[in-house]
Amino acid sequence: MLAKEYADRLSRVRKAMADKGFGALVVCDPANLFYLTGYNAWSFYTPQCLLVGPDGAPHLFARAMDALGAAYTCNLDDDHIHGYPEDLVHRPDVHPFDWIADVMRGLVPAGEVIGVECDCHYFSPRGYQALERGLPANRLIDCAELVNWVRVVKSSYEIEQLRIAGSIAEHAMRAAFNALRPGRRQCDVVAEIMAAQTCGTPEHGGDYPALVPLLPTGKSAGTPHLTWTQGVFSTGEATTVELAGTYGRYHAPLARTVMLGEPPSRLLDTSKVVAEAMQATLAAMRPGVDGGTVHKAFDRVIKPHGLQKDSRIGYSIGIGYPPDWGERTVSLRPGERTELAAGMAFHVILGIWMDDWGYELSEPVVVTDTGVEKLTDLPHELTVWR
Amino acid sequence: MLAKEYADRLSRVRKAMADKGFGALVVCDPANLFYLTGYNAWSFYTPQCLLVGPDGAPHLFARAMDALGAAYTCNLDDDHIHGYPEDLVHRPDVHPFDWIADVMRGLVPAGEVIGVECDCHYFSPRGYQALERGLPANRLIDCAELVNWVRVVKSSYEIEQLRIAGSIAEHAMRAAFNALRPGRRQCDVVAEIMAAQTCGTPEHGGDYPALVPLLPTGKSAGTPHLTWTQGVFSTGEATTVELAGTYGRYHAPLARTVMLGEPPSRLLDTSKVVAEAMQATLAAMRPGVDGGTVHKAFDRVIKPHGLQKDSRIGYSIGIGYPPDWGERTVSLRPGERTELAAGMAFHVILGIWMDDWGYELSEPVVVTDTGVEKLTDLPHELTVWR
Structure with a gap:
């Protein structure tokens, strides 16, 4: 069933290659390797790549011990x-x-x-220089995320994977809501979240997310990418929880904020504004609308309340490997000219990060013919445990 | 207490810089950032680096939203x-x-x-070219893992972190032994292992390892870096389990092989040879012996049994971030001239990966004045569940 899917992906990549005048493409991003061949292993810590020519099957290069078993996951012959x-x-x-x-x-x-993937995570300057030295009869050019841009519009198969990932994300966030209690160590709470992410559901086992759960709490909640410690959660403090459900490498990221005890009015007020902004943002998303226009719909709600957000409010999602579940293509931010199209998928994340507090609300969505389909279904309000 | 530790690390790095004639060093490896400043966040998916000059405090560069909270973990002022x-x-x-x-x-x-870290995971060719273009009055030279080589010999503080990581690794491997049963989904077993890694012990909470648990099973056990699926474990199949205990970013990796049901004689025989080879390898490790000589001690045991291993049998360990817990410096393999010294730490991993089966036994160790100290204490035999 996937043979047609892979053939279609490859032909779209080749069309983009032809448009740019590339006679070949060197793909190093593990997400792109997976997209084009199904190759999937934790082998990206040593150099590996895929060479895509204008026809025939691509060529996979990997360390000997990984090449030996590559056929377990990828669709290439020896x-x-x-x-x-x-x-x-x-x-x-x-x-x-x-x-x-x-x-x-x-x-x-x-x-x-x-064409070469000059800004992906697992291709180093030394690797690039070796390639340049070893291919003196060819010119190397940055392909500018060529495959990532092909990945932006998802097939119906991919959207189904994302829906399953969404069900796992929802399951994992409920586990977080149940686990987060005053006096518990952060590491013990994260253990329960990770277990929920990894088990997934009875029908669909979970895969590893590209990021570990992030739960900055208390004063550090204004710092989005801090990882957990063995410190304990305290009454009177809010925690922002960002996690993903992952299925077959497809990601549905999800963020909520949990308050232990009575919320300060500042946080409660912010949560209401952000919920309204989420409604406005999602309502603005449909084919033909560009990313900058979506951002305006958000800004129009928060500005009158004196809130400010410098960072983007969303980005394209799909396949992901550590360290990122974003596709590094379309962002929802001022000036983004890319128009939304049916089949695109986004993590709409409204994170307000202040000096010593923060609030996060997010929603993973797929763009439909007329608007968006939400991949999870949890309330948009501040979660309070008293 | 750690102030002296950081000062010492920085002065060793500066000595190495002076030896190489570097007026400055650009550090991009998150493990090296952590080593030199304590900076610790899941922020390495966007560009970041540390500039080390010949004196004064280093300069950290990160995305605005990460820079804002960097002071929560690093020892630098605004x-x-x-x-x-x-x-x-x-x-x-x-x-x-x-x-x-x-x-x-x-x-x-x-x-x-x-000096620039030209072969680390989170520094791209495009980033390098931007640096080169933006610093026309300077010459950039690959620093060849300068900081990684400084990290090779651990302080007593670091050895204490590794011991704690070892206790967590042992705890997680016991969880794997208890969880791996016929009929259970791979993802459900991994969930229990990850929970054990993350909780750690009552005294010491676990941190996230640089690699997820790897459990290739059955025919795929010859492919070391496959990640789990939702398939079930079966009686009559062996599974190689590779995981780490992680504490404050320090890693103690550990591998064992679990047989569900009666082991085939091929596997049982191999396990005995490998256990003997592990004894011989550890016995050969002490200050002044080079990595190649250690490998010979291993080879001398397995060769007469017709076993062969092309890949290295160990590598330097310590601080790690995804995707690797190795330090990318000393390997235990033929021709390695680096001599062991007290305070070095290794993951000695004897992995035999055949076409459709595999066997793994490993031991994380610290080199002492006279030999090695094991960081975990589990039997070296094949683990059999009947």
Whole structure:
């Protein structure tokens, strides 16, 4: 069933390559490898990449021990899987991309321009320089997230994966609501959230999210990306909870804020404004509307209340690997000209991060023909435990 | 108490910088940022770095929303924390390192050579090119894991962190032994392991490991880096379990193999040879012995049994962030000339990965004045559940 899906993805990538004049494309982002071939393993800490030519099957390059079992997940035959020798790992004098470039010279005709993922997480300057040195008859050009942009509009298969991820996100957030109590250690609460994320539901087991659960609490709640400690949660403090449900590498991220005890009026007031802003934001999202216009709908609600948010209010989601579940393409922010289209998916995250407090409310959604479909169904208000 | 520790680390890094003729060093590896300043957040998915000069406090560069709360974890004052504007995130036309280079021009004198971490996970070719373009009066040179090499020998404070991580690893592996049963979904078993890793012990809460638990099972057990599915464990199949105990970002990785049901003689025989090889390997480890010699002690045991292992049998460990808990410095493999020294820490991992089966046994250790100290205490045999 997925054969047609993969063929379609590859043909869309090739069309984009042709438009840019690329004779070949070097893909290093693990999410893009998964998108194009299904290859899926925690092997991205040593160099790996996919070479996409204008026709035929792509070529996967990975460390020998990973290449050996690559066929367990990817749709390539042995002739298209190349394992570089183990003794190239972590050497000061040679680099796996020296070896990869040697093989690529036999696969890419001289003179062809090669698109390269120059700003993805697992491709280093040293790897790039090795590729450049090893392919003197080709010109390397930053492909500017070519595959990521192809991924922006999801197929119906992908939307189904996202719906399942949404059901797991909802399950995990309920686990967070039940676990967060005064006097409990942060690590013990996170353990329950992670267990819920990983078990998933009886029908659909959970996969690992690209980010661990983030639960900044108390004064640090204004710092969104702090990870947990063994400190305890306290009555009188609010905690922002950001997590994801993950299914088959597809992510539905979700954020809520939990108050232990009576909420201060500042927080309660903010929560009401943000809930209203969420309604306005979601109502503005439909095909043909650009990201900047969506942001305006948000801004129009919060501005009169003296609230301010410098960071974007959403970004494209789908497949993700650590350290990020965002696709690094469309953002909902001032000036974003990309128009929404049916099949796009976003994490709409309204995070208000102040010096010593914060409030978060988010919603993962898919753009439909007429608006958005929410992937989770939890109240938009401040969660209070008394 | 840690002030002296940080001062000592910085002075060792500066000595290495002076030896290499670097007037400044750009550090991007999150483990190195943590080592030098304590900075700790899941913020490495957008560009960040530390600039170390020949004196004074280093300068931290991060996204505005992360810079705001950086002081919660790092030992720098506000004058040394620089937040780049939010609208630089994920732009096709501008890059955060353009902004960072602009600030750096005012901090690094013209003519100075700048060492750069050119092969770490979160520094992209595009970031490197922006730095090069923005610092035309300086020459950038790959620093070849300068800080990682300083990290190789641990202080007594660090060894204490590793011991705690070891106690958590042991706890998590026992959870794996108790959870792995025929008919259970892989995801449900992993959920229990992750919960144990995250709770840690009553005295010491667990931190997130740099890798998720890896449990390739059955025919796929020959593929070390596969992650779990929702498939069920079966009687008659072996599973290799690789996980870590993590405490305050310090890692003690640990691997064992679990057989559900009667083990085939091939696996049982291999387990005995590997246990003997582990004894021989650990016995060979002490200050003054080089990594290649340690590998020989291993090879001498397995060769007569017709076993073969192409990959290294160990690597330096300590602080880790996703995707790797290795330090990317010393490996235990043929030809490794680095001599062991007291205070080094290793994950000695004897993984035999065949086409359709595998066996793993590992031990995290610290090198002492006379040999090694084991960080965990579990039997070295094949774990069998009948």
